Amino acid sequence: MRGHTEPDVPLTSRRAVLAAAGTLLGAGCLGLGGDSVHVLSAGSLATTFEDHVGPAFESETGTELRGEYFGTNALIRMVEDRTTVPDVVVSADATLLRDRLAPDWDVTFASNSLGIGYSPDTAFGEALTSGDGPWYDLVTDLDSGEFAIADPDLDPLGYRAVQAFKLAEREHGLDGFRDEVLETAYREPEEPQLMAGVETGSTAAAVVYRNMAIDHDLPFYEFPPAYNFADPSLSDHYATATYTTDEGYTATGRPIVYSATVYEDAASPAAGRDLVQFLADSGQLLVDAGLTVGDTLPTAHGTTPEGITV
Template sequence: MLRKLFVCCTVLAAALGTQAHAADDDTVKVLYAGSLVNLMERGVGPAFERETGLHFQGYAAGSNKIANEIKGKLRRGDVFISASPKVNTSLMGTANGNHVTWYINFAESPLMIGYSPQSRFANDFKTKRWDEVLQEPGIRIGRTDPALDPKGAFTVEMMKKAAELYHQPDLVEKTLGAPENPAQVLPEETLVGRLQSGQLDAGFFYSTETSDLKIAAVSPAPELGVKASYTLTILADAANPTGAARFVNFLLSAEGRTLLREHGVDVVKPAVTGDAQAIPASLQAVVEAGP
């Protein structure tokens, strides 16, 4: 009796293992910067599924937060898309777990100041310089954590540049407060919703967000230009490297580039950093093709 039970359990375990393996083969897990939620979930993901028959499973958060989760083995994925090349560096090399051996810069998106049309400060954004509006009493500003998200770090960087350009030494303190100011710092994936629901008057967003979601926005002066530089890679411990390669191939294809542009992302010629020889052969042609 015990022998029969053991055999049954063994067969069941093998069957479950086979199902899990099949699920891995059919699913591509994409970890991506939170600023790309709309692009990935409503554009690229569904189009990829129609094109390949594979299942897209996305996870959005601040790029540094994702990198920390990968490093701490709290989250696994097949493809990682970040908003800054520096994030990939934190995952490269033996000391960092060798999670990334190469990455490709493929798109850019400038930082903007978005605001709610329903805000009592909306008209001021149309008639005054944006940094003056951000200093007005009572304005509710949203931004991401500079320690967890490149956009948060870019926000601080841009405000420091603005302080110099406009000769206002205390501009950063007046508008942002402390870098981790709890009254302003929010998870990247919730920032847009907070603005749209009226919980915020203004916030810092990439052009892909303001364009894609029809958020009223102000462009900073060219001298203050700060932008996301989107990168992608196939993680070294990807459960589905073949599916991951098909996703990257799709994203860099003509159809993928069209979707990127439609969602307000500036497409650039793919540039490889790291071990180019480790890039799957199936991706070489699409990487060299450019935009």
Template sequence: MIRKLIASVVVMSGVLAASTGAFAADDSDVNVLYAGSLVNLMEKSVGPAFEKETGLHFKGYAAGSNKIANEVKGKLRRGDVFISASPKVNANLMGEANGNHVSWYVNFAESPLMIGYNPKSRFAADFKTKKWDTVLREPGIRLGRTDPKLDPKGAFTVELMTKAAQAYNQPDLVEKTLGAPENPAQVLPEETLVGRLQSGQLDAGFFYSTETSDLKIPSIHPAPELGIKANYTLTILNDAPNSAGAARFVNFLLSAEGRKLLAEHGVDVTKPAIKGEAQAIPPSVQAVIDAAQQ
């Protein structure tokens, strides 16, 4: 009987120890949902630097910003931090009608929309000598972009071409370059677009400057006078499983070191601007924002 009792205690101790370890591991994980254009920055730079600084574990998930918001809203995905490429996406998560997933967000960086091209493409030389809109209308060019319904970059692409058509008095520019807004011959998931270009499956595509700079993709800045660019925001989701870890990640990203990493990866760092319920921001995050605004 004594031996059985001892054995039971040992088993229960092992179960409790395993459970405690599991919870500890969960507490050390910080799940960051972020715009797919930031994959290289987050996975190779910010994530590892954050882990080294804090001892916490960065777990990233990249996709189109609207796609992530839809998954959060539909309760298909949970996360601690959400980084979007457009402030408009946050509106879909704010308020009771939208599930009250977000109460506030901070604008912290920008990145102009660029046209990146494969240097081995037969159209590469044309991008160096001809107007960009002329090259995009050349027969046979394989152009890639993201879904305007799922990703701000896709919507920015359509916006850019529409404004350019008006500014350059070329009413058929959108139709000749993009076709329908959701043209299946061009629209691809954001997380695969760079790979398709680098592998030669695409001749050119629409990317943010952080992508073209970071990955050494030859690029041109189409119609800079139209001012089409990503406006990156970040927030801590209201139902974050690890809100304390989320605050530490936001603090790191907005710190001098985090902002330095952003700049090194071709992102235009801006002074943080708060939108929404400022009183809901954790005090430690507010302190870092205040410091970065000076």
């Protein structure tokens, strides 16, 4: 979905709140044996995998999907440190996956859009819905901690929020806007909890991907194309905003693209390949979950193994 979503037309869906964030199942029992596949995935896909992909994949193959969900930076650290050994790694930033883990191959299978997920019952939500002011004025009027972003040192969603603030600052002539927002924004370390915080009232709004708001049946205010990271034709423009993590990795602004690969030390590599192929073949299922699958997806990067056809 391209362009700006009017605030009085909330984007909602049929499901669902994950009861817990982060680790959903103990890593020690995951990926051991041919009847399950252990997925270490970006937190923004938690509901997508648990409620959509997992049940459909098990129905088709008889293989249970068992997932853990974290910010992509954090899960890559886990793989690098061998804190967990997954069968499949799924990143919310394909370039980050390639830069940090350097897999021989990966498959990009979906994209997304950045904006604000919010509670319609707060003063902020009412103002945004009624169009009482531009989002950037409404955000700067919030008290400290009422507006949340993912931790940019743990998660592409976090550093994309920071990059979006910078691009919005330029787009709208808002001198110092990025720094002003970051001074008061709460940084959520567990990505799946961003919308849960909005639901419970601990925050009024959060910068999230479109599907995350849909997962929680809450309205979504999509940023304009200039900073929603959804338009591949604006890649050069997005690249003018960067963020350097606390580990020294400099992320350049780029379109949102999800990518999956089978980890080199996977306990169930065949099941992992089956899942990656399933993601590549399940465009409509992913769209139903709130993601975007454009004409250029899926796409293979590198030399894919036997069993992967894109």
